[in-house]
Amino acid sequence: MITDNERQLLHHMGQRIREVRNSQGLTLDQLARLTGISAPALSLIETAKRDPRLTTLARIADALRLPVSRLIEAEAAASTTLSGDASQGYDLGDYQ
Amino acid sequence: MITDNERQLLHHMGQRIREVRNSQGLTLDQLARLTGISAPALSLIETAKRDPRLTTLARIADALRLPVSRLIEAEAAASTTLSGDASQGYDLGDYQ
DNA sequence: GACTATCTTACCCAAAAAGATAAAATGGAT
DNA sequence: ATCCATTTTATCTTTTTGGGTAAGATAGTC
Numbered sequence: 001m002i003t004d005n006e007r008q009l010l011h012h013m014g015q016r017i018r019e020v021r022n023s024q025g026l027t028l029d030q031l032a033r034l035t036g037i038s039a040p041a042l043s044l045i046e047t048a049k050r051d052p053r054l055t056t057l058a059r060i061a062d063a064l065r066l067p068v069s070r071l072i073e074a075e076a077a078a079s080t081t082l083s084g085d086a087s088q089g090y091d092l093g094d095y096q
Numbered sequence: 097m098i099t100d101n102e103r104q105l106l107h108h109m110g111q112r113i114r115e116v117r118n119s120q121g122l123t124l125d126q127l128a129r130l131t132g133i134s135a136p137a138l139s140l141i142e143t144a145k146r147d148p149r150l151t152t153l154a155r156i157a158d159a160l161r162l163p164v165s166r167l168i169e170a171e172a173a174a175s176t177t178l179s180g181d182a183s184q185g186y187d188l189g190d191y192q
Numbered sequence: 193g194a195c196t197a198t199c200t201t202a203c204c205c206a207a208a209a210a211g212a213t214a215a216a217a218t219g220g221a222t
Numbered sequence: 223a224t225c226c227a228t229t230t231t232a233t234c235t236t237t238t239t240g241g242g243t244a245a246g247a248t249a250g251t252c
Contacts, residue, residue, distance in 0.1 A: 027197085027198065027199085028198070028199065028200095029197095029198080029199095039198095039199080039200095040199095040200080040201080040202095043199060043200060043201085044200090044201090046199095047199095047200080049201095053208085053209080
């Protein structure tokens with residue numbers, strides 16, 4: 001099952017990749033040859049129809065010359081902002 | 097084909113997950129139930145024997161209550177540090 | 193209109209992720 | 223040495239990624 005959050009994460013990351021790629025004047029074909037990832041696969045990732053592996057993301061980030069974290073960092077703003085100290089006592093509910 | 101850089105990225109990310117998980121006093125079983133990812137799968141990821149999907153990473157990051165980018169940010173230090181302006185003229189070599 | 197470049201979609205295929213489960217390590221504590 | 227919790231490894235099945243290719247869409251230009 002894939003949650004809304006995850007869909008949003010994929011969506012944003014795809015947009016991010018496309019923005020950077022366009023800003024560098026690269027076509028999908030060119031990025032495909034730079035990364036070794038096929039253009040159709042890149043298209044699926046940019047349009048959030050595919051859930052790429054970490055190394056796939058890393059290859060794209062490398063070709064675009066930015067750290068992987070930059071491709072997904074908006075998620076950082078959306079996530080819970082580490083308020084206070086959570087290092088003790090995560091609430092496991094019925095699970096512990 | 098999987099490069100040395102990618103292996104290093106996976107290795108570091110696995111270590112990072114394990115560090116955070118331990119610092120929060122969580123076992124693999126507990127994290128498995130929090131994420132919906134099986135404990136064996138988590139073990140493979142932490143020991144860099146598996147190349148997880150982005151949403152898999154996101155679920156782990158969520159459970160550990162930190163942004164995904166924090167799980168892979170060392171790669172940022174290792175990558176080329178965006179010196180100067182690379183937005184024009186990526187070298188495509190024979191590919192253009 | 194036709195032509196071109198770019199991107200998307202739809203097939204196949206192989207390889208890999210991920211869940212389930214069970215069986216081995218591993219390590220601590222008594 | 224024994225017990226126990228935790229982690230690793232192995233096997234199996236299902237699902238998904240990702241390459242290849244070809245076929246559609248979608249501009250934009252002439």
